[in-house]
Amino acid sequence: MDLGEIDDGEHGRTLPRMYTPPLRELTPETSNGFSVIAFAERFLGVRFYPWQKWLLIHALELNPDGSYRFRQVITLVARQNGKTTIMGVLCAWWLFVDSIRHPDRVPPYKFLVVGAAQTLDNARAPYQAVLNWCNPSPSTAEEAALAVPALQSRVQRVNNSHGEEAIVCRSKAQYIVRADKSIRSKSAARVVFDELREQYNEDGWNAVSQTTKAIWSSQLWGISNAGDYRSVKLRQLVDSGRRLVASWAEDVEAGDVPADTWAAEHDASFGYFEWSAPDGCAIDDRDAVRQANPSMGYGAMTYRSIVADLEKGMTEAAFRTEVLCQWVTADIIPYIDPKQWKRGIDDTSSIPDDGRVVLSVDTSADRETTYIAAAGYRADGLPHVELIVRRDGMLWVPKYLRLLKERWPSIHEVAIQSKGCPAVDFCDPLTEEGWTVHMIEGFRVGAAAGRFRDRIRDGKLRHLPQPAIEQQAAVAITRRLGEVEVWDRQKSVMQISGLIAESQALYALETMSGEPEKPKYRPSTGIRIHC
The missing domain is CATH 3.40.50.300 (P-loop containing nucleotide triphosphate hydrolases)
Incomplete structure (x- = not known):
């Protein structure tokens, strides 16, 4: 099919910079894209630009049985x-x-x-x-x-x-x-x-x-x-x-x-x-603009109208994202380096059956989702962390942990941030049920985040490939509290409570014994004594 492409430097490029190639020649018998184009012209009066035709023909490729590839x-x-x-x-x-x-x-x-x-x-x-x-x-x-x-x-x-x-x-x-x-x-x-x-x-x-x-x-x-x-x-x-x-x-x-x-x-x-x-191109490079804007020159959009946004004060980051279709990720610097995090992935990583296991519970700032993570030492001595469950709300946690403890009586430790977050609600109930509750408070809040990053940076932490946690690690940020950095649940762009739970479980595993601690948090009784 003649796509009507014009390659003169004034028009956008029809061929995408990256694409999945077809498995066979694309014809009206092997792609429904031709039918869509004909339908648009005959019934709707819509005439596609060359790149739109190209996309429809390639994306609607058919298998031999008539199904979509x-x-x-x-x-x-x-x-x-x-x-x-x-x-x-x-x-x-x-x-x-x-x-x-x-x-x-x-x-x-x-x-x-x-x-x-x-x-x-x-x-x-x-x-x-x-x-x-x-x-x-x-x-x-x-x-x-x-x-x-x-x-x-x-x-x-x-x-x-x-x-x-x-x-x-x-x-x-x-x-x-x-x-x-x-x-x-x-x-x-x-x-x-x-x-x-x-x-x-x-x-x-x-x-x-x-x-x-x-x-x-x-x-x-x-x-x-x-x-x-x-x-x-x-x-x-x-x-x-x-x-x-x-x-x-x-x-x-x-x-x-x-x-x-x-x-x-x-x-x-x-x-x-x-x-x-392409990455690294000059912001006003004509060929780069053509590659990201395939409609350029076929309608009202021209090279001059596109780059005019720069003259009107559009920032380079916004121009690269909106106009050059490039990823700009410098808006934040995540606390955990995603590349260092990926180096710790081990598909076979696990904690021995007779090994010590410390759990941790953390709830998102909006109280919508609660995560439970585990930490323990592998057979080679390296610490292992893992997200074991994520569910909506909070009320399910005590029952879930009760059932878990019945199945594995050797598991009895759970780390919880005991001030300033929704998970504080679990401290007393879990203590009353016989759990050894490790209070993550004061200097420990910053130490848990810092130790977690140190282990990742030094290659001394292993974990399974869990996409939910990988995403949290890529966007999790911290805030300054005194002289230390602590996790910021509210300003991180997505829930990071799974990552926080892993860091708390690791901290308790490495620095706190299995002996119970007396909870310092007490819910208000509603009674006030007036002096």
């Missing part, structure tokens, strides 16, 4: 390049065309398209475009002018109630929009997850990504600009995509491994497409 598609491109247009057209095509292509595999009444994002407002933009095209009852002349009769006739009803938005076809295929955590119980055939950069923990992605697992040939699209130090989930997905791209280049392009062999040994169902400027 990619179960997940992650796309990075700078702002204002037409992401919403692609998503709107694709969702309309899914709803009105794709939903009836394989009724034997996924009947239309089970075909659910979901638009998701961190907030409902972000999820609405593609949905609104689809609604404009298919609204059976437009209320204004402007809405009527946007409507496409061929699509209107296929809609049974529309629900515009806040939080319940839905377009329901006569075939019973549906398109709904929801905030990410509100779709856990859904089973979706197609999902669009917008603004992934705003996912500051794994919860939203975990909720959304599970919805497509039980559907044949399902697809989940995540499309976003580059993130920053807070965008922990997007960073993880980007790293995975870049590793796959690098692996293909090293193995297949080098001629060492056949493409089908590579696909059998790697996750060939993960599609990654990134339009971004």
Whole structure:
């Protein structure tokens, strides 16, 4: 297909800087992208830019059985390049065309398209475009002018109630929009997850990504600009995509491994497409701007209009993130060096059955989530830390620890910060149940954080590969308290209580005996003595 690309220095680059190569030649028989492009032009009057056509053709590659090769598609491109247009057209095509292509595999009444994002407002933009095209009852002349009769006739009803938005076809295929955590119980055939950069923990992605697992040939699209130090989930997905791209280049392009062999040994169902400027480029480098802004020159966006933001006072960090689609992570310096943390990962690390084990409990500042971690010495003498459980709320902790103690009577120590945090509520109840409660207070609060970092820096700590903790280690910051640094639960950009629990368990293991300590915290009785 002629994409209409113009390569004259004034137009953006159609080919992404990094992408997952196809496993076979892409034709109308091997990619549904051609069908989407034709649908957009014929029914919607939308003519895509070259890069948008390229993305649709590559991302909608088909397997020989007609299913989508990619179960997940992650796309990075700078702002204002037409992401919403692609998503709107694709969702309309899914709803009105794709939903009836394989009724034997996924009947239309089970075909659910979901638009998701961190907030409902972000999820609405593609949905609104689809609604404009298919609204059976437009209320204004402007809405009527946007409507496409061929699509209107296929809609049974529309629900515009806040939080319940839905377009329901006569075939019973549906398109709904929801905030990410509100779709856990859904089973979706197609999902669009917008603004992934705003996912500051794994919860939203975990909720959304599970919805497509039980559907044949399902697809989940995540499309976003580059993130920053807070965008922990997007960073993880980007790293995975870049590793796959690098692996293909090293193995297949080098001629060492056949493409089908590579696909059998790697996750060939993960599609990654990134339009971004190369690291280290000059901020106003024309070729770098072209690489991150593939729509440049095809519409109102020009090189001069793009770099004009710099003249208007846009900071370099913001320009690199928003315009060059580059990751800028210098906003914070995490207390734990992520590279040093990764050096301590050991898939086989464990504590011997007869070894001493110290637990620690910590709760997030908002009291929403509680973590329990363990520390002990390995057979080689190195300390091992591990997150053993994370659950919502706090009330479950005493019962969980009671059951744990019944199963392993040798475990009887638990470390808790005993002042100034939600976990203080556990001190007395656990002491009364016979636990040896190690109070982490005073100088010990800073010493626990400092000792933890020292062990990591010196390579004298081992832990399992646990993504939740790795993410916390990458963003955890501290605050100054007197002459020491202490963990900052509130200003760290995500919950770090799992990491805090590990540090407290390690501190108690190395510096505190197994003998009980008398709790210094006492809850108020509500009685006051007036003098």
